[in-house]
Amino acid sequence: MLAAVDNVQLGRPPSPAEAGCAIEVDRLAKAYRLGKETLVALDDVSLVVREGEFVSLVGPSGCGKSTLLNIVAGLVAKSSGRVTVRGREMTGPSRAIGMMFQSPVLLPWRTNIDNVLLPIEVFRLDLGDYREKARSLLRLVGLEGFADRYPLELSGGMQQRVAICRMLLYDPAVLLMDEPFSALDEMSREFMNLELLRIWDELRKTVVFVTHNIGEAVFLSDRVVVMSARPGRISRIVPVGLPRPRSKETLASDAFFHLVTAVRKTLDEPAPRTDS
Amino acid sequence: MSLRPEPIPDETGVTGRKEVLVGLAGALAVLVIWEAICRAGLVSRLVLPAPSAIGVELWSALREIALGGPMRGHTLITINEILAGFAVGVSLGFVLGVMIAEIPTARRVAMPWLIALNAAPKIALAPLLLVWFGFGMGSKIVMAALIAFFPLLINVVAGLSQVEEAKLKLMRSLAASRSMTLVKVKLPDAMPLIFAGLKTAIVLAVVGAVVGEFVGAEAGLGHVIKQSEFQLDVAQTFAVIVLLSVIGIAFFYAIEHLERRVLFWTHPPR
Numbered sequence: 177m178l179a180a181v182d183n184v185q186l187g188r189p190p191s192p193a194e195a196g197c198a199i200e201v202d203r204l205a206k207a208y209r210l211g212k213e214t215l216v217a218l219d220d221v222s223l224v225v226r227e228g229e230f231v232s233l234v235g236p237s238g239c240g241k242s243t244l245l246n247i248v249a250g251l252v253a254k255s256s257g258r259v260t261v262r263g264r265e266m267t268g269p270s271r272a273i274g275m276m277f278q279s280p281v282l283l284p285w286r287t288n289i290d291n292v293l294l295p296i297e298v299f300r301l302d303l304g305d306y307r308e309k310a311r312s313l314l315r316l317v318g319l320e321g322f323a324d325r326y327p328l329e330l331s332g333g334m335q336q337r338v339a340i341c342r343m344l345l346y347d348p349a350v351l352l353m354d355e356p357f358s359a360l361d362e363m364s365r366e367f368m369n370l371e372l373l374r375i376w377d378e379l380r381k382t383v384v385f386v387t388h389n390i391g392e393a394v395f396l397s398d399r400v401v402v403m404s405a406r407p408g409r410i411s412r413i414v415p416v417g418l419p420r421p422r423s424k425e426t427l428a429s430d431a432f433f434h435l436v437t438a439v440r441k442t443l444d445e446p447a448p449r450t451d452s
Numbered sequence: 453m454s455l456r457p458e459p460i461p462d463e464t465g466v467t468g469r470k471e472v473l474v475g476l477a478g479a480l481a482v483l484v485i486w487e488a489i490c491r492a493g494l495v496s497r498l499v500l501p502a503p504s505a506i507g508v509e510l511w512s513a514l515r516e517i518a519l520g521g522p523m524r525g526h527t528l529i530t531i532n533e534i535l536a537g538f539a540v541g542v543s544l545g546f547v548l549g550v551m552i553a554e555i556p557t558a559r560r561v562a563m564p565w566l567i568a569l570n571a572a573p574k575i576a577l578a579p580l581l582l583v584w585f586g587f588g589m590g591s592k593i594v595m596a597a598l599i600a601f602f603p604l605l606i607n608v609v610a611g612l613s614q615v616e617e618a619k620l621k622l623m624r625s626l627a628a629s630r631s632m633t634l635v636k637v638k639l640p641d642a643m644p645l646i647f648a649g650l651k652t653a654i655v656l657a658v659v660g661a662v663v664g665e666f667v668g669a670e671a672g673l674g675h676v677i678k679q680s681e682f683q684l685d686v687a688q689t690f691a692v693i694v695l696l697s698v699i700g701i702a703f704f705y706a707i708e709h710l711e712r713r714v715l716f717w718t719h720p721p722r
Contacts, residue, residue, distance in 0.1 A: 251624055269627040281622045284717035285640050297636065298626040328717060 198350055198382035199225040199248060204257035206243055206408075217243045219407035221257070227349075228380045232393035233401045234439065240408025241386045242354055248384065249273055249352050261350055271299065274348035276356040280335035282327035282342075289314065289323040292341040299346065306345060313341040316375060333364040337371065344379070351383045358388065369395055370424070377421055390443070394418075394435045395427060402442045412442045501687035509691035523676070530673040531699060533589050533661040534654075537596020538703075542653050545601045546646075549608025554634060566605070574598050574660075578667040592664030592672065599660045600653035607649030611642025644718055647711040651704055658700040 206218040218240040225231050233241040246252040248259055250268040259266045261273065282291045292310040296303055314320050317337040319330075327335055336356055343351060357365040369392055376383065387393050393400045397416050404411040416435055418426055426432055483503045489495060490502035497505065516523035551558040578595055585591035615638050623633040665674025673692050680688035712719065
């Protein structure tokens with residue numbers, strides 16, 4: 177009954193692209209109440225992310241990109257609208273989703289491999305079934321020799337690679353990454369971008385990646401979603417046609433430069449465009 | 453010029469040893485001056501006995517402890533009171549601290565009482581405890597427990613409420629239950645503060661046991677102090693105070709040693 181009403185409201189049957197859609201955000205709004213004032217963090221945001229697509233969210237601080245990510249993750253309650261992940265409406269955190277945060281958030285009293293295995297303990301699954309997989313993931317990110325060491329023995333970039341393994345271990349369909357490399361220096365960040373793309377090429381998971389770095393967004397993504405602040409809205413979606421696999425040469429190409437310029441121009445526009 | 457790397461001298465070790473030597477020399481100097489003042493007859497030995505006199509008393513006390521004289525019994529009783537009071541106080545403080553930090557209703561019910569009890573000078577309760585729990589070890593254990601209880605309670609609550617938000621968010625994103633988050637993240641994260649509370653608690657447990665013995669006891673080191681004061685044996689008073697200090701320091705360092713082993717991640721590897 178509800179689904180029928182929704183279809184009427186959408187006014188069209190699902191397109192083939194939507195049939196393979198991993199995330200569907202429909203007229204999402206989020207308002208915070210601060211005393212008597214109401215702060216609109218997100219206003220009428222609709223977005224469809226296809227299976228296996230890499231989408232970045234960029235925008236000025238306060239545009240609600242992290243709020244959008246946290247609502248999709250089921251960590252923040254929405255005010256209105258609908259969020260579905262692989263056809264299921266999100267009402268709370270789900271094992272279909274893997275997350276990464278600004279900091280690695282490793283537990284310093286656990287070895288790196290035990291940090292990777294943390295979700296399995298939380299899910300009360302059999303650790304023995306996953307130990308080998310945890311080791312092979314650490315091998316995938318080049319940290320096999322550090323499995324039984326502690327996070328504090330690793331650099332910031334290495335810690336984020338352990339966090340990648342933790343996110344991937346239980347094989348979530350959708351990866352949500354909230355400025356995961358923003359605390360790293362430029363060189364490490366570029367290296368981590370290349371690492372992430374290498375891993376993504378292997379696994380082809382759906383990724384939503386929040387960043388304030390335009391170059392990073394263009395380099396990684398299939399599409400860059402540009403958001404504007406007050407109220408948080410999608411002002412434009414820039415498709416990135418750069419060929420894959422991408423490499424350091426991509427960063428030096430004219431096409432990359434033009435796309436970065438296009439995204440930057442959109443960000444500089446004073447009012448959100450209404451024709452997106 | 454050789455390209456072989458020179459071993460870097462362990463400067464911290466050298467300065468550490470030097471500092472210890474300077475500290476020992478300073479302490480020795482104070483003792484020598486103290487001894488000189490007493491020998492010169494500047495202070496009555498009923499007010500301040502010479503270090504050598506205290507040393508003699510301490511030696512005979514240690515002999516009795518080693519060979520089985522009355523001091524052994526007193527010392528063991530006081531140690532028992534300290535450890536039992538510490539165990540009871542710290543256990544209650546831990547359990548209540550976790551409940552207050554984790555259960556809002558428990559916080560609302562318990563907080564007014566705890567604030568009132570914490571503000572009350574607990575030592576003033578000692579005569580009352582004597583009436584309630586008798587002249588034996590019971591009243592001393594309760595006294596020690598009562599004052600060892602608060603530092604742990606406060607540090608458990610503080611530790612559990614200061615857990616990094618990012619860690620809690622990680623656990624929420626994994627849909628972790630409250631108990632899972634408590635055991636896997638909050639308690640380990642609170643450990644440094646809990647250990648700080650344990651170290652305060654053990655020192656206070658010594659105070660509690662001795663105060664309990666002062667108010668009314670038939671045995672224990674606090675009882676010995678009172679008796680020696682009646683007999684104007686000030687040197688023995690001092691000797692027992694030194695003995696109590698050594699007991700307190702030993703327990704303190706035992707906990708610190710445990711802390712270093714348990715909290716290995718707060719002492720990052722080189």
